[in-house]
Amino acid sequence: MRTFLPSLIENSNIIVHGKIISIQKETFQIAVITKIKSLNSIDTLTILKFNDWTCASRYSYYKKGQEAIYFLRLNRDNKLQAIGAANEGELIVKEKTTYIESYGHKKIDSKQFNLISLFNEYIPMDPEIVIKGIKIYMDNLDVINQELSNKSVGTLAYQYSYIDKLPKNDFLNIVIDQKQKGLQ
DSSP: OOOOHHHHHHHOSEEEEEEEEEEOSSEEEEEEEEEEESOOSOOEEEEEOOOOBTTBOOSSOOOTTOEEEEEEEEOTTSOEEESSTTSTTEEEEETTEEEEEOTTOOSSOOEEETTTEEEEEEEEEOHHHHHHHHHHHHHTHHHHHHHHHOTTOOHHHHTTOTGGGSOOOHHHHHHHHHHHTTOO
8 A cells, every 4th residue: 555645744753855875785874965854963864775575666776876855764673764665755856856756646747757667657846845845744734634624614614724825835735635635
């Protein structure tokens, strides 16, 4: 089962934009470029590698210099790992572009990218927009959850939506769209 953006953000202990600096047999280390969620003064992190399996594999072998926005949690052994059975907890960043799987999102253009997968479409986006969208979502999560769970809000009242008053951010729009559709 896929892990969608709302769950990635909400269930992560740590979210960072980082670059791979070393690779070991079962782990890799990243240098933190931007701290987004729950990280004090740590500038490098050791993360368990994703193990490919029949139905899911990482887009590439691990290589020094690869960048991503990582959605991480501690496992039972107190080691960091990316969230998602198919490594969804790693949004690829390449040449100042983040690639977000579209999952049928129609409001923003998406396309296939050879560097990732020929089977899925991705929405290219500036990493700063993604980071800002994550922060806005986290800062407003209680109100977003309350508004989306309020079934009594009619179409007339919707014009006074708190969500509509949030800063305009394409990544935030994708996250809220997934949450409204029940994609967790």
